Amino acid sequence: MCGPAGSGKSTVARRMEADGFVRLSFDQEAWERGIRHMPLTDDANREIEIQLRRRLVDLVEGGHEVVLDFSFWSRAMREEWRQVLEPFGVVPETIYLPTDRATCLRRVEARGRTHDGDFDLDAATAATYFDHFETPDPDEGPVIVLEV
Template sequence: MHRRSLTNPHWRTVAATVSWPTRSAISPIRTISAIKRKRLVLQEEGYVLLSFDEEAWRRGYRTHPVAEEVRIEVHEHLQRRLTELVTSGSRVVVDTAFWARASRDEYRALLAPLGVAPVVYYMQTPREVSLERLERRRDTRPNDIVLPVGRAIAYMAGFEAPTPDEGPVRVIQPGNPSTADRAPTH
């Protein structure tokens, strides 16, 4: 499970959300109210949310995929912020696709010296559901960015589902109310 050190005051659960590469299934129904509900649940549980899409949006990027240098810049910012928050004792959720194991491993390596074993929440969403949700996107907010269908399909083809040999993984099925709107647990 989690690596917990009683002598390490910085140990906290850190959860990384994962779904199809488009993250179209973080909430069972991708609406503003679902996003607000997710934030509220996390805030009530004491989590800080770090979101790739929100950070890119804040920086003025309205199309995806962003350029490679922008992707690196945003991830570096998220990683710095994650390290600051975990070191200060905060519990954090990193909201990004983590479609490749290498990206999940990068965040694990960042957190290991702090005594943190992040939990990956894998939003196991059928391809057709992800594509349907992407079709409804309208570029109205960070979690509503239009992604070209061809790009989404390419991401899905290259998606590396998380496995238990990587570390703690929780699989969330679409439409399962017992897990969809819960904050991560220790």
């Protein structure tokens, strides 16, 4: 999954999970640790990333289909995670949700903070996330553009 906060990534990822994919999510891991505000501290981000990378490798080795419910806000981040999968011959598809800024910010503001993915995120931070998001392009690998 790829898109800024409020683009609909978790909604789509949960549908994929219902269809048999294993969903891995920074937000879910943070929520389970009792974190309710974003952004994560550097230490929490690093710990969660290490755990998710290990789980991804284990799942891929076990033959499971996985959806990474992350923002993948930068090309560099997307490339780092592709490299995790390269030794397994996996070419990941990037599902990009091109949602406009106003919709993303409205969705973030409307969050009820009742479940993972529903974090307290102030308007300025949400706007910064949107404004610094790097749109994926086909030369990165397979990109599926999904309007939600």
